[in-house]
Amino acid sequence: MKFKMVDLPGVGKKLTFINGKNQMMGMVIHHSGKRELYFFEDADDDEAVFTFDLSSEETRHLGTQLLSATLDPVMNEKIERLQILRKKVIVEWLEISKKSSLLGASYETLTNMLPSGVSIVGIFHDDEFEVDPPNDMAMQQGHTIMIVGKRDPVEAFIDLCESEDD
Template structure:
């Protein structure tokens, strides 16, 4: 990410932030403290004004964006840490996974990995407390409880990677 800075004599400063595509976020900070935000679709295009905020509001929003109020946990999957080594994780079953088509009993996730499936999200439906006869389908999201190690092993299985001899 590149940030361009320019003085605006008599006005303040202008910052342009390159976004992930050709777009740029343009921030003009006036000497009065007022901020204007624009978006520029390409480096050569005119900037379109998004909104304007006061100095006080800009500082409040900036503090939130900086993470002073809330620090998200960075993970590749959604998970909730319950203790040092126990978490709840949501793992989406890919179509090529060896789990597809098997029931919870057949996959032996609890016995072999040490994870308990507490719910299955299937499209708009959520199956809470699924029984051993619940069959796993492609694109199901398994909500599991287990150790971090067990959940990482489950991530491999739902993605289709397996080291187990029987493929489950």
């Protein structure tokens, strides 16, 4: 199989696959996530025999099928669990601004403010990522707190921090 990838300025990328029978499939991946598939009877043809549009999610499902992952019951169950988990768990980044209610607060104070269902993954600062910062570390302007948790508690924590900014 021959494979080729080229940039399409302002659009995205184009991938082409040519099989052993000289049939070609082209795929345009738009910056928006949309995918367009083009099927050609012969690699030298100018007109596609068939076209097909896919969303990002549909493309992932198709890729799973092409990898035969759904034929493996254990892998299929893991994929289903991950899809369910993706809908329930979110990762957010909370940047400390000069107006932030968290400005000057210690890491320990920050952890005590966390609602059940939310955890701090780490803090980005000065091109570093602290996974386990010291309790007395003060939150400064430019620090970014990476949190993970269930959607509702994460959103409630962000709202709490933002409501105190005003």
